[in-house]
Amino acid sequence: VVRREVVQVITPGTVMGSGVQDARNQYVAAITETMSAYGVFAADLTTGETYACVVEDAERAMEELLSYRPKEVILEDNSTLTELIREKSDAFITYLHSPDDTAKEAAELPEELQSGASLLTAYLYQTAKRSLEHLQAFSQYEPSRFLQIDHYSRRNLEITETMRDRSKSGSLLGVLDFTRTAMGARRLKRWMEKPLYSQSEAEERHLMTGTLLDRFLERDHIRELLKHVYDLERLSGRVSFGTVNGRELLQLKKSLQQLHPLTEILKSLDCAPAKKLASGMTPPSELINLLELSISETPPVSITDGGVIKDGYNEQLDQYRDAMTNGRSWIAALEAKERQATGIRSLKIGFNKVFGYYIEVSKANISHVPEDRYERKQTLSNAERYVTPELKEKEKVILEAEDKSGKLEYELFTAIRDEVKTFIPQLQSAALSVSSLDVLQSFAEAAERHRYVKPVFNQEKTISLSRSRHPVVESVIDAGAYIENDFDLTADQDMLLITGPNMAGKSTYMRQLALIVIMAQAGSFVPAEQAELPLFDHIFTRIGAADDLASGQSTFMVEMNETRRAVDDATSRSLILLDEIGRGTSTYDGMALAQSVIEYIHNRIGAVTLFSTHYHELTVLAEKLNRLENVHASAREDNGVLTFLHRIQQGPADKSYGIHVARLAGLPDELIRRADDILHTFEKRNRQRTKETQQ
Amino acid sequence: VVRREVVQVITPGTVMGSGVQDARNQYVAAITETMSAYGVFAADLTTGETYACVVEDAERAMEELLSYRPKEVILEDNSTLTELIREKSDAFITYLHSPDDTAKEAAELPEELQSGASLLTAYLYQTAKRSLEHLQAFSQYEPSRFLQIDHYSRRNLEITETMRDRSKSGSLLGVLDFTRTAMGARRLKRWMEKPLYSQSEAEERHLMTGTLLDRFLERDHIRELLKHVYDLERLSGRVSFGTVNGRELLQLKKSLQQLHPLTEILKSLDCAPAKKLASGMTPPSELINLLELSISETPPVSITDGGVIKDGYNEQLDQYRDAMTNGRSWIAALEAKERQATGIRSLKIGFNKVFGYYIEVSKANISHVPEDRYERKQTLSNAERYVTPELKEKEKVILEAEDKSGKLEYELFTAIRDEVKTFIPQLQSAALSVSSLDVLQSFAEAAERHRYVKPVFNQEKTISLSRSRHPVVESVIDAGAYIENDFDLTADQDMLLITGPNMAGKSTYMRQLALIVIMAQAGSFVPAEQAELPLFDHIFTRIGAADDLASGQSTFMVEMNETRRAVDDATSRSLILLDEIGRGTSTYDGMALAQSVIEYIHNRIGAVTLFSTHYHELTVLAEKLNRLENVHASAREDNGVLTFLHRIQQGPADKSYGIHVARLAGLPDELIRRADDILHTFEKRNRQRTKETQQ
Incomplete structure (x- = not known):
């Protein structure tokens, strides 16, 4: 009996697979009420980002919550905030008992925020049902570090999408987005939704944008390199989730290989924020080496199909593969030999899962098979299948090698994946720097194209x-x-x-x-x-x-x-x-x-x-x-x-504009003259009225 | 060489086939300018309706033109009205030389309208390239007989379609339409677009609506009968156009058969307008008899397929059909006879267009065919086909009969169609009465359902x-x-x-x-x-x-x-x-x-x-x-x-409503008090101002 248990719960906010949009974050949020304030929390399970802040009044707390456009909101089971959320958002709401323990991701937060952050992570762990190494530790941010734009204004100003059809095209983001990576697209969106309220930080970005605008050769080179950087944040998420496959590890390697040339260019720019970005994306050479040595250049989609691990990475695996290769060569040689021996040109050696390797001879040629040469194994309507003891022996060697090789490959792959997990913080740091660089080059590109x-x-x-x-x-x-x-x-x-x-x-x-x-x-x-x-x-x-x-x-x-x-x-x-x-x-x-x-x-x-x-x-x-x-x-x-x-x-x-249009439209002279008279009286009175109301 | 020439030109306004919407008229319009006024003309080629009127100013003339929602507008080639039309309509515009002769359909009009009406009919004849018996003679109407509603108001009041998606559902027409026939649906639409400005005519309709509301049994019966009335107007059009087929003549007959019971009900209502309607729909019994005698109850779609004409209608046709029937029976008998004679049970007699009738014997049975019994005609991979002299002889009789029968049927059908053409005025009169009755019962039905x-x-x-x-x-x-x-x-x-x-x-x-x-x-x-x-x-x-x-x-x-x-x-x-x-x-x-x-x-x-x-x-x-x-x-x-x-x-x-809402919304007290003060001054001043401006 196979033991069946729930291995993962997928909710609107915790989708990890193909339902996830590249250019958008997918936040689950939580909000808690303390004595005199509200804690607002958000996490993107696909990228591992986490956010926490304290907001003092309910309306602003709702604004902060909505700024994440959460697909789901988690509330304490006795929360009184349901109505407030329902009014403004159609997010799924889930109620949870507050966990007794503080989550490790919440440990660094001030005490009053720990229970809310733990509530949110508890939900993520409960649905994911596995360890989540990529989930970052919460650190508190000050909402006042950012320019506040309420939900209504954000919509009305069409910052990231149009009001009419919620499309990016036609919004401010649509004009500014020249990012080359999915991470960059998400970060640009976030920067546009949360502009800074810090002159030094904004000026640092301007400095970098300006440098990239001027140094267009370097910018072109950066844009070219970014094209080969995959979604490091979500790859980290998949590594942590244990759903990463060989092709994605190859994408990870390719992405990491761009870091060295990127840092070289950044250093050459001779500008402080560029150096800061470069220091954030130090290539983890140990990891790149590991992936270079271990992962095949043409891995299959499924890790159980074999062929994920490179030759030369593991001696035992190489031996199995040799055995398989030798065995198969021996079989090819056997086929040639038996054709010659029997004179049957159409004789062939085949394989199926039930009978293993067999020699097949068509009906018409059965009479040419020498007596006792083969052992009859299976009769088909138009052919006979045979085996020989030495064929069976080789078969055993090959199948054992295949079986062991498969198991070993899986073990090796899992070990590599676990090794990659230990690099997740570095990957996330690199992702942050690369995506910021992508946004800044996008700003520079927009500035050039649109003459900003x-x-x-x-x-x-x-x-x-x-x-x-x-x-x-x-x-x-x-x-x-x-x-x-x-x-x-x-x-x-x-x-x-x-x-x-x-x-x-x-x-x-x-x-x-x-x-x-x-x-x-x-x-x-x-x-x-x-x-x-x-x-x-x-x-x-x-x-x-x-x-x-x-x-x-x-x-x-x-x-x-x-x-x-x-x-x-x-x-x-x-x-x-x-x-x-x-x-x-x-x-x-x-x-x-x-x-x-x-x-x-x-x-x-x-x-x-x-x-x-x-x-x-x-x-x-x-x-x-x-x-x-x-x-x-x-x-x-x-x-x-x-x-x-x-x-x-x-x-x-x-002032005469309205009556002027009426005259242009051809309303009767008498009517226009009368309107003029009335207006004149209004204006005379208005002066007088204004004086009075201004006292 | 087949002589190819244009037999019909199809334009947006002169489509006759499947592109035509049942519930809408399809007007081609024309507008001409005389010394001091405009002539507005419209015709629906599918139904034969024609309209003409004189309007004195350009704007109103455009309104009248647009009230038909023409798909095409015909102008004299030197017309100066193009711009005016382009502003308000996206109809196709065609320019034409004014014809020298007055069209017969325009003969009854006052002289100043004849050339415009002739212009429009000239266009219709030029595109149709055939005689159009169903095109009615123009008679002038007074636009002032109708309630004038300009184009903008008609749209804005959503009389026949919504502004948002131009659908009938959601419009006044959508609530009122309980018509049972396509003619009725079109007439209702027209009545709603052109309500009367004549008390006696409107009251006549009310009288009839009221009678049909009260006499609900009769109304139900009328509604049941109307279900079997097809589109007489468009059937007339197809008769005239020469594109009518057997099935449509059957529809025509069925429709006409409803006229008698309808008139009986109308007469029983004991109400003047009902009697008037009844007199308009006198059944053309001669035509019904003709169709009853001549048209098969199960005619094919194409009139060249044979079987359109009823048995017994034409002696010669009956003889051909007998010959065909007898010949086919003889062949069936021959098949039975030859099976017995040869003992080949699978022997069969077939027909194809190249070889005519043949006896077919499968390969396996060829040896059983007696020598010299048949003449070999065709060899297939697994069968032989034979003929006999007597089979060929019968074949000749059958094929001749078929050929002649086909030609004769076509002649007969054309003759019947031409005969039907002579009834077109009566059909159109019946169509007018039936469609009006349909609208009036629809009014009654709406009145009952909606409590009007x-x-x-x-x-x-x-x-x-x-x-x-x-x-x-x-x-x-x-x-x-x-x-x-x-x-x-x-x-x-x-x-x-x-x-x-x-x-x-x-x-x-x-x-x-x-x-x-x-x-x-x-x-x-x-x-x-x-x-x-x-x-x-x-x-x-x-x-x-x-x-x-x-x-x-x-x-x-x-x-x-x-x-x-x-x-x-x-x-x-x-x-x-x-x-x-x-x-x-x-x-x-x-x-x-x-x-x-x-x-x-x-x-x-x-x-x-x-x-x-x-x-x-x-x-x-x-x-x-x-x-x-x-x-x-x-x-x-x-x-x-x-x-x-x-x-x-x-x-x-x-008056305090606005400031009241502002207070409800929670604006600061100080701000509200100040607004109250200002308003108070306004109001005081306003009294004074009004006295002055009213002098």
């Missing part, structure tokens, strides 16, 4: 972008047709009130700034002729409404919720984009709220803010709020046709 | 609808959950200003009225408990903006164009729906235009108008404009959750 420049950070809160472009929009517009725009903000003037007609480029202008900030803090160069930026801690957006309308929610409620988050959490180092706040309610309500929000941000927060609005009357606020400046998206009329210029210009928009 | 009531027209411009529903929305909402709404408008109060939050049902309420008007004027009952309506001449709408946004146009320009059309063309008998006019421009511009449009319609046009707006401050207009009334879509708050009631109530919306 290095952004310079300043402490003075100056935003100065000359002739900047929207990185995605410019990629789909004909060269020459794209309208570049400047940004010019300072600590004394850090809020823009953007007016102007629909379709004239207001929201593109706003998104453009957010994307440039994200690119700069991720380490990329940016689409402009010159770029100075402060370092932002958080991006808040409220742009567009199409997605919420579809879900049947009250747009206005969503709008107010997003606004509340910005107002609650933003600091003077944050970037806030608000697009037509208030349009979902009645005019005066909306206008009162819009004004009140602008005043509140201006007086209480001091965040860099772009605020687009149809409430043209808000433009008078600039007179009182000294940090608020008016700009407008411009339009031009040629022979009765309006063209939107997509150029943002100083000052408020031309 | 008969609308009553009045001359006083009273709109009184109790507990009315949106016909499409109610079909997708659970019974009991649907919120019914009343309409109560009079000549003295014919404008509604609708305020209230998004998603609360404002635009559903507006669309609901338009759809009920369309249903009533098409002859259908309507979703309400009681319904009084005036007769409208034109529906203008400006609802939603999603479609224009996608096309990249300036929403506001489109908005103003639609508004201009309403303001230019509406009369006091028109219905205007304007949804948030002005939201695409800055607030005061938009508000000034909105107020000016409302005043203009109120003072100059007097059309029934539903105007929804976020410009809450417009609600004060009701104080001055005595025909304007405020209503609002209501919302309710339960424990911090807002529910939209979809109920329309008297008076303006609660």
Whole structure:
């Protein structure tokens, strides 16, 4: 009786085989609640990455959790967080008893995080049902090391995928991705989703990007070498999981062989971050030697098919193989000999699993077989099969050799695999360095192809972008047709009130700034002729409404919720984009709220803010709020046709635009004149009203 | 040499075969320009329908043209209308010299329309390259006999198809279509696209719908009979085209056989319009007899396969068939005889096209064939084939009979087809009556299933609808959950200003009225408990903006164009729906235009108008404009959750709604208090402002 037991449980987050996407991480996450804060944990079983952090409020903890896009979330069985997760994610939720012991991967964490990390690893061990050497020890990171971008903004800014069909093409990532390895593609995605909030780290990336941009010969060489680097992270995972095969070990060897030339190039670049990268990818020469000596250059897919181990690696195996080879030669010689002896040209020696080796003679030739030469073994409809004692003897030798060789090969392979396991930390370190290098060369490649420049950070809160472009929009517009725009903000003037007609480029202008900030803090160069930026801690957006309308929610409620988050959490180092706040309610309500929000941000927060609005009357606020400046998206009329210029210009928009269009559309003169009169009264009153409400 | 010449040209609008959709007409249209007006023409080659009318201005002429959704448009070769058509339609355009002669189908038209109608028929004859008996004579109709609905409104109200995926399901037609015949489905579509502007005609349809609703036994019987009526219009077309086959003539007969019982039921209904319908579908008994006598009950698909004509219809054909039958019996007898004579049980008589009839004996039995009994004809690998003189003789008789029978059948069939052609006018008259009956029973069926009531027209411009529903929305909402709404408008109060939050049902309420008007004027009952309506001449709408946004146009320009059309063309008998006019421009511009449009319609046009707006401050207009009334879509708050009631109530919306939501969303108290203050100032000013602008 074969003993049957569960050897592995496969869940949405713990798939290891063909269901895994190369260019995406596959995270299982956990969240725990302590006295006054939340622990957020994530692990990718395929790559062994682990993350842990403490977040103080529930909403931000959810944001941190969602930033991993977990396929599964693990909760303590008495967790009260289910509802909160259900609201925002469709991840599978699993409840687990908190383990009594602390997992070894959690040992280095502060005490309050140990139980959550242990919960997550307990789940991984329970489903994998084996040791997981590649699972890295958790180390705590500070969420505040990164630029915070909430889930909604990340979606809306289309950083890694489009809103419409969730495709990479059409997103910021789609424009920037020139990585050559799957590891690099994943790391780029992660860097774009979690840009840095650390000037020194971002500048280090810029330095490296710049070096690779200038040293294009070296970059080309690096790109060529990276082509031969396979997915070291996931190969490590498969080694640890015990599912690696001969071909993958060959891929591992080939990948590791690229490390030496890569480090040589990096050292030649004469730049500190390059040297740091090089030191992370020291080739494990012992492992490369082992693989070079032991693994065949043409291994089969299945390790039990034989032929995985190279000749000369193991004396005993070589002897078995010799025995097999000799035996087979002897049999080939026997066939020739017997043909000659019997004169039967079609005589042949065959093999099957039941009868072993046999001599086969067709019916027509049976009469030519000399009496007593062979022992009859099997009769077929049109042939007879025979054996001889010496054939049987050789057969025994060959089969024994085959059997022993198979077993030995498997033993040897397992031993090699176990040996490789001991190198996993080095492989993971190399993977980190190689994938980072891949992202940085991708930034350099993008900078060259798209004419990006290095952004310079300043402490003075100056935003100065000359002739900047929207990185995605410019990629789909004909060269020459794209309208570049400047940004010019300072600590004394850090809020823009953007007016102007629909379709004239207001929201593109706003998104453009957010994307440039994200690119700069991720380490990329940016689409402009010159770029100075402060370092932002958080991006808040409220742009567009199409997605919420579809879900049947009250747009206005969503709008107010997003606004509340910005107002609650933003600091003077944050970037806030608000697009037509208030349009979902009645005019005066909306206008009162819009004004009140602008005043509140201006007086209480001091965040860099772009605020687009149809409430043209808000433009008078600039007179009182000294940090608020008016700009407008411009339009031009040629022979009765309006063209939107997509150029943002100083000052408020031309107020007569709406009635002007109505006139172009041919509405009756009487109606237009009346509208003009009403507008005039509005404007007169508005001046007066503004003075009053500003007191 | 076979002479090859073009026998038919198939173009997008002149497909006759399998590419034709049953439930849709397939129009080719033409438009011509005369001194001061436009001639619009349409013809459906598959059904023979023709239409012609005069329209005075270009925009309306385009609307009339587009109402046919033509696949092709024919223009005079010097036409200047190309651009105008290209803007609005993707139909194929063909230019043609104006023909010198007047087509016979155009003879009854007024002189200024003859050349356009001749242009269209010339095109049809040139592509069909044959006579087209089923093409009906053009007769002029007055576009003003119908409720005018422009192309944009027809799309936006989703009368016959949804905007999203152009499917019938989800449209008004989808809810109303219980037709049983393809003709009926097409006519229903046409009636919904062109509702009547004639009280007497609409009331006649209501009378008939009501009678069929009450007399449900008769309705069931009619529905059962209609199931057996095939597409008489398109069958007529195929008869005329010469492409009709035996099976279709059988379908024609079956269809015509339903006419008698249908007329009997109609007469029994004791109602004037039923009698009128009955008189239109007098069964052409002569034709039924002809088909009954001549066409086999199991005709083959191809008329050259033989067997189309019934036995007994033609003496000569019967003789040929006898000869064939006798000959074949003789051969069967011969086979039996020869088996016995030779003792070869496997002997058989076969036939092929090269050798004709033969006796076949297998190789094994050849030795049993008596010498000289047969003449050897053909040797196969395992059989011999023979003939005898008498077999050859019989063969000649049989083959001659077959040949002659085939030719004769074809002649007879052609003669019958030509005879059927002479009945085409009667068939078309029957088709008209049957399809109208089908639509009317479909109205009755819909009225029963959806609980519709008969609308009553009045001359006083009273709109009184109790507990009315949106016909499409109610079909997708659970019974009991649907919120019914009343309409109560009079000549003295014919404008509604609708305020209230998004998603609360404002635009559903507006669309609901338009759809009920369309249903009533098409002859259908309507979703309400009681319904009084005036007769409208034109529906203008400006609802939603999603479609224009996608096309990249300036929403506001489109908005103003639609508004201009309403303001230019509406009369006091028109219905205007304007949804948030002005939201695409800055607030005061938009508000000034909105107020000016409302005043203009109120003072100059007097059309029934539903105007929804976020410009809450417009609600004060009701104080001055005595025909304007405020209503609002209501919302309710339960424990911090807002529910939209979809109920329309008297008076303006609660003004504090927006700031209320902001408070629910948790914006800082300070911010909310400030917004309240600003709003308060706005409102104070607004009263004052309104007084001024109303002077």
